[in-house]
Amino acid sequence: MNVKPQIDEAESNALTPLPFLTEGMEPMQELAERSARLSDLMDRLSGLAGDAAARPLARLQRELEESEPAITFLGQVKSGKTTLVNAVAGWSDLLPSDVNPWTSVVTSLHLIPGETRSEIGACFQMMKADEWDRLVQKGGRLGELADRAGAGDEMEKIRQQVEELREKSRRRLGKKFEMLLGQEHDYGYFDKELLERYICLGDDVFEYEDTDAGADTQGRFADITKSADLTLHSPTCPVRLCLRDTPGVNDTFMMREQVTINAVRNSRICVVVLSAHQALSSVDMGLIRLISNMSSRDVIIFVNRIDELRDPENQIPEIEASIRKVLAENDGPEGADILFGSAWWANMVLSDSVDEQTEATAARLSGMSDRAKNPGQNGYSAAENLWHLSGMPALQRAIGNQVVSSIGNALLRRTAASMATIATGQQAANKVMISGDETETGLTMQEIRRELEALTKRHLDALNSDLADVTKNYRARADRAHINFVDRATHSLITHLEKIGADHMWEYNPAGLRMLLKSAFSVFASRAQSVSRKNFEAATEELAGFYFRAFGKAVEGVQLSVPDVPEMPAPVSLAQSIALDFNDGWWKSWWRRTRGYQAFAKRFRSLISAETKEFMARVRDTQPDEINAELIGAMTAFIEQNRDVLYEIGNSRGDKDGLQRLCLGAGEADRVEQLEDILKELKVYAAMPDMEPADHG
Numbered sequence: 001m002n003v004k005p006q007i008d009e010a011e012s013n014a015l016t017p018l019p020f021l022t023e024g025m026e027p028m029q030e031l032a033e034r035s036a037r038l039s040d041l042m043d044r045l046s047g048l049a050g051d052a053a054a055r056p057l058a059r060l061q062r063e064l065e066e067s068e069p070a071i072t073f074l075g076q077v078k079s080g081k082t083t084l085v086n087a088v089a090g091w092s093d094l095l096p097s098d099v100n101p102w103t104s105v106v107t108s109l110h111l112i113p114g115e116t117r118s119e120i121g122a123c124f125q126m127m128k129a130d131e132w133d134r135l136v137q138k139g140g141r142l143g144e145l146a147d148r149a150g151a152g153d154e155m156e157k158i159r160q161q162v163e164e165l166r167e168k169s170r171r172r173l174g175k176k177f178e179m180l181l182g183q184e185h186d187y188g189y190f191d192k193e194l195l196e197r198y199i200c201l202g203d204d205v206f207e208y209e210d211t212d213a214g215a216d217t218q219g220r221f222a223d224i225t226k227s228a229d230l231t232l233h234s235p236t237c238p239v240r241l242c243l244r245d246t247p248g249v250n251d252t253f254m255m256r257e258q259v260t261i262n263a264v265r266n267s268r269i270c271v272v273v274l275s276a277h278q279a280l281s282s283v284d285m286g287l288i289r290l291i292s293n294m295s296s297r298d299v300i301i302f303v304n305r306i307d308e309l310r311d312p313e314n315q316i317p318e319i320e321a322s323i324r325k326v327l328a329e330n331d332g333p334e335g336a337d338i339l340f341g342s343a344w345w346a347n348m349v350l351s352d353s354v355d356e357q358t359e360a361t362a363a364r365l366s367g368m369s370d371r372a373k374n375p376g377q378n379g380y381s382a383a384e385n386l387w388h389l390s391g392m393p394a395l396q397r398a399i400g401n402q403v404v405s406s407i408g409n410a411l412l413r414r415t416a417a418s419m420a421t422i423a424t425g426q427q428a429a430n431k432v433m434i435s436g437d438e439t440e441t442g443l444t445m446q447e448i449r450r451e452l453e454a455l456t457k458r459h460l461d462a463l464n465s466d467l468a469d470v471t472k473n474y475r476a477r478a479d480r481a482h483i484n485f486v487d488r489a490t491h492s493l494i495t496h497l498e499k500i501g502a503d504h505m506w507e508y509n510p511a512g513l514r515m516l517l518k519s520a521f522s523v524f525a526s527r528a529q530s531v532s533r534k535n536f537e538a539a540t541e542e543l544a545g546f547y548f549r550a551f552g553k554a555v556e557g558v559q560l561s562v563p564d565v566p567e568m569p570a571p572v573s574l575a576q577s578i579a580l581d582f583n584d585g586w587w588k589s590w591w592r593r594t595r596g597y598q599a600f601a602k603r604f605r606s607l608i609s610a611e612t613k614e615f616m617a618r619v620r621d622t623q624p625d626e627i628n629a630e631l632i633g634a635m636t637a638f639i640e641q642n643r644d645v646l647y648e649i650g651n652s653r654g655d656k657d658g659l660q661r662l663c664l665g666a667g668e669a670d671r672v673e674q675l676e677d678i679l680k681e682l683k684v685y686a687a688m689p690d691m692e693p694a695d696h697g
Contacts, residue, residue, distance in 0.1 A: 025400060034685070042064070069242070072246060107245040108227070117235055268402075268567070341390045452546070466532075466535060482513070
């Protein structure tokens with residue numbers, strides 16, 4: 001489905017951001033400026049390069065332009081995630097805040113820098129038939145779990161709820177219900193009405209029998225929409241960003257749990273949104289499990305709704321202390337930033353609806369000098385003061401610092417290193433063209449191609465072999481951890497029955513299994529990085545020798561940088577719920593129905609083995625395979641880039657006509673000087689740090 005843009009240009013152009021709304025964006029603004037400068041250098045280098053070198057430069061340019069760091073917002077339903085996402089996007093009424101709690105919608109906002117605010121596209125992905133069948137027939141993850149436990153009553157309740165959901169969808173969509181499953185709907189625009197149609201709860205009483213009646217009504221496709229991607233121009237964001245609004249983690253069917261986990265896996269930065277009235281407690285284990293597997297530098301905790309606190313100045317320190325205590329007790333990211341604010345206040349500023357009542361509420365925080373701007377003094381307006389009290393500048397700065405340090409600097413450094421190789425290769429090509437001396441190399445272009453293919457296969461095979469060994473050891477360790485966990489849990493169950501009896505329900509914390517698997521994954525990630533670095537260094541060293549063997553002294557000075565080993569993702573799949581995470585409902589039913597020590601032990605083993613099968617498959621198999629593919633891809637891209645440089649040098653030998661063409665206008669001396677200037681500027685990017693960017697606070 002494709003729809004032409006329907007944008008009100010007059011309204012779009014009128015939406016000019018206030019200057020203070022960009023406060024906190026300084027780290028990303030500096031990143032944008034460095035990226036623009038590098039892009040200019042790439043254009044200059046492309047003008048000096050031949051066709052073969054132009055291809056890798058075009059790839060690098062696309063990677064630079066299309067880089068889109070993703071920030072995933074997590075939290076429970078009604079924590080204010082959507083309202084906060086709207087505030088970060090600088091658009092108060094962008095996403096409807098009353099998202100249907102029955103759907104598995106992850107809404108991604110793709111922000112592209114632009115002079116005016118405007119909507120430029122939307123894509124909605126429907127649930128696939130097998131996903132819906134699993135939900136309807138088995139009640140989702142929770143239904144499967146209840147079924148394995150023999151909790152028939154709970155299972156029947158879940159099935160009834162899901163059946164009601166399906167019938168509601170059928171009434172809305174009629175015979176089109178099955179046809180729509182798995183479809184993708186694309187639009188050249190979006191507005192509130194369109195979003196409500198796909199991701200918001202609608203009326204239950206619609207009775208559409210395969211007609212187009214009600215096609216534009218709220219919630220028409222909400223029950224079967226899986227994900228939404230919205231693309232918009234943002235005048236406040238200096239770089240491309242993706243903001244992901246996820247479903248709440250307290251999910252009735254655990255249907256959205258894996259959707260949220262996948263969203264986190266695809267992001268390096270997570271903002272955990274908590275409510276000031278219920279910031280974080282030990283019962284929020286689903287959320288704690290998710291963030292406990294991430295580095296503290298990848299997690300930002302934003303405590304929302306401080307506008308609802310009676311005594312915010314005194315309550316805020318207490319809330320922070322409580323959060324850190326819970327994180328420490330549950331192996332969470334203790335060093336994560338904890339920020340406080342009010343997304344509601346931020347959106348009032350964005351919608352220009354700050355009133356006297358809001359000012360009076362904000363005045364309660366006026367004593368917090370690090371948060372307030374003191375309206376009336378130094379020209380600060382009430383809106384500017386409220387914006388600071390909302391916590392948005394601090395959140396934008398925290399996000400910007402992580403974007404720069406975790407993603408941006410690494411991309412610029414990697415791009416600059418590749419450009420340096422191409423630039424020095426151009427210098428070498430120039431020397432060969434000037435001398436035209438075939439005696440400095442014993443290799444023809446045919447021999448260069450043949451030997452380079454052999455070199456590529458040799459190093460890719462070596463890396464594949466090393467990664468296979470590391471992965472094999474990891475999987476063996478993961479299997480041992482799983483078996484030992486089941487053995488220990490079963491032994492604990494039998495001990496409980498022998499000493500206490502079946503009248504008191506037994507509980508067993510699966511944190512031990514997660515800890516063992518997390519430790520095993522950490523070792524795997526470290527070893528995978530180590531063997532990859534070793535193989536990258538070996539490939540770089542052999543390529544350097546190959547350059548000289550092919551072209552002799554003409555290539556002296558060509559710079560080959562060992563490629564960066566990609567960062568290892570966090571094992572967030574460990575957060576998936578398993579049977580022992582629940583101590584009520586179906587678990588009590590299972591406990592009551594089971595009798596006899598041996599029956600307990602046998603049924604428990606069967607239950608926990610089935611429950612952890614999918615969990616183990618993701619942790620043991622899927623994520624390592626994805627990591628290995630990325631590492632192999634990095635090696636392949638590195639060799640392909642050098643292949644293009646080698647072909648550029650080789651094809652230039654003795655090309656007197658080509659030399660004359662290049663010399664037209666600027667002259668060869670000027671070309672050499674330009675290459676040297678480019679290399680000098682590229683050295684600045686090579687020295688950029690991975691972490692700890694400049695503090696603009």
